[in-house]
Amino acid sequence: MISFDAALAKVVQAAGLLGTERVALSDAHGRVLAETVRAKTPLPPHDYSAMDGYAVNTADFGGPLPVTLPVRGESRTGRVAPRFERGSACRIYTGAPIPDGADAIVMQEDTTRTGDVLAVQTTPTAGEHVRRRGEDLPENAVALETGTRLGAIQLGLLAAVDRASVDVARRPRVTVMATGDELRPPGSEPRPASIPESNGVAIAALAREAGADVVVSAPAKDDPEETRARIRAALDASDVLVTIGGVSVGDHDVVRPALEAAGVTLEFHKVAIKPGKPLTLGRRGETHVLGLPGNPVSAQVTFLLFGLPLLRALQGARDVLPIARRVRLSAPIRQKTGRRGFYAATLAGDVATPLRGQSSGATTILAWADALVVVPEDSEGLAAGDVADAHLLRGS
Ligand code: AMP
Ligand code: MG
Numbered sequence: 001m002i003s004f005d006a007a008l009a010k011v012v013q014a015a016g017l018l019g020t021e022r023v024a025l026s027d028a029h030g031r032v033l034a035e036t037v038r039a040k041t042p043l044p045p046h047d048y049s050a051m052d053g054y055a056v057n058t059a060d061f062g063g064p065l066p067v068t069l070p071v072r073g074e075s076r077t078g079r080v081a082p083r084f085e086r087g088s089a090c091r092i093y094t095g096a097p098i099p100d101g102a103d104a105i106v107m108q109e110d111t112t113r114t115g116d117v118l119a120v121q122t123t124p125t126a127g128e129h130v131r132r133r134g135e136d137l138p139e140n141a142v143a144l145e146t147g148t149r150l151g152a153i154q155l156g157l158l159a160a161v162d163r164a165s166v167d168v169a170r171r172p173r174v175t176v177m178a179t180g181d182e183l184r185p186p187g188s189e190p191r192p193a194s195i196p197e198s199n200g201v202a203i204a205a206l207a208r209e210a211g212a213d214v215v216v217s218a219p220a221k222d223d224p225e226e227t228r229a230r231i232r233a234a235l236d237a238s239d240v241l242v243t244i245g246g247v248s249v250g251d252h253d254v255v256r257p258a259l260e261a262a263g264v265t266l267e268f269h270k271v272a273i274k275p276g277k278p279l280t281l282g283r284r285g286e287t288h289v290l291g292l293p294g295n296p297v298s299a300q301v302t303f304l305l306f307g308l309p310l311l312r313a314l315q316g317a318r319d320v321l322p323i324a325r326r327v328r329l330s331a332p333i334r335q336k337t338g339r340r341g342f343y344a345a346t347l348a349g350d351v352a353t354p355l356r357g358q359s360s361g362a363t364t365i366l367a368w369a370d371a372l373v374v375v376p377e378d379s380e381g382l383a384a385g386d387v388a389d390a391h392l393l394r395g396s
Contacts (some may be wrong), residue, residue: 017316019170031168032315042134054089055102066119105129147318169315177217179246227258245294275360276302295360324389327352334381344369
């Protein structure tokens with residue numbers, strides 16, 4: 001049995017960037033940047049006003065207030081600023097270029113205008129309410145590092161630095177294949193002793209969220225030949241094959257031998273975690289294989305903890321490992337030592353309450369949980385009030 005940390009290290013070390021492609025900004029959401037993006041021109045590209053008001057020269061101030069100035073010209077957004085005359089004020093709007101010769105903006109609220117004569121009630125300082133060319137990002141400075149996952153806000157920055165397309169990591173091609181004679185499509189006519197296939201639905205959606213191109217294969221029967229043939233075909237078409245179930249030690253757990261028969265080299269097939277001990281990692285050529293245990297909590301927890309890092313690593317992401325935050329327990333958690341435990345909990349602020357019924361066979365608790373509380377392998381549990389690490393199950 002391999003430790004959690006050693007297993008995770010094996011998963012991500014074996015995975016390198018698959019390749020890159022150029023995509024339009026409109027197709028880049030959720031992708032991982034495969035280039036360092038720099039500002040071609042300074043951001044902002046010209047000095048502009050941060051306020052509606054008047055552009056002035058501070059040398060025209062210093063005497064008693066109000067200072068009276070004639071209004072000459074107007075600077076509007078999207079137009080070249082007019083010539084500025086010393087001893088005057090130029091009408092200006094938020095975003096409009098600063099005329100040459102003006103060095104400050106007085107806010108409209110600090111002025112009184114009578115016809116073309118402006119009375120200014122305050123003494124501006126040089127640079128006041130002026131946004132400088134390049135103050136946000138100088139020319140050629142880095143806007144986004146390679147390996148950044150492109151969320152909505154990062155797309156906005158790419159547009160601001162004038163990019164219409166970017167190099168991103170190729171999507172990993174993932175095949176999700178459930179196994180088990182008992183499985184049938186959700187919503188289909190129940191056969192005796194059948195259950196709806198539910199893990200594959202969750203795993204496929206998680207993989208898609210992580211940027212993968214996912215094919216969900218029909219569940220394979222618990223038959224050695226069929227499973228082997230299905231695995232062979234899936235390996236040829238995938239960067240990552242995720243099998244679900246049949247990976248433990250029962251007589252009808254045919255996945256591990258089928259993987260080996262299909263030419264997959266197993267890296268490990270038991271991890272010191274609870275749930276998810278039978279998790280299996282393998283590889284054939286460039287194709288990675290994750291054999292997830294079939295119990296719903298086990299399958300989903302192991303994919304969250306190992307599958308998502310694998311997909312991030314294959315996309316060259318900078319932040320690959322699961323991020324933990326600190327929480328305080330409202331109730332105790334007990335466990336046997338020897339395996340790192342992951343417990344579904346709800347969160348209220350930073351207070352975590354473990355859910356009842358922490359069975360690896362539960363189909364409910366993860367869907368109701370906000371986080372997985374981590375209990376170290378050498379611990380017999382945690383008491384109410386203890387601080388623990390937790391992985392969030394929902395985005396912000
Ligand atoms: P296994 O790992 O194949 O021994 O399966 C362990 C448990 O998980 C059994 O109760 C299976 O019926 C259940 N199970 C396996 N695969 C799935 C699946 N894809 N969806 C829902 N339950 C599953
Ligand atoms: Mg099974």
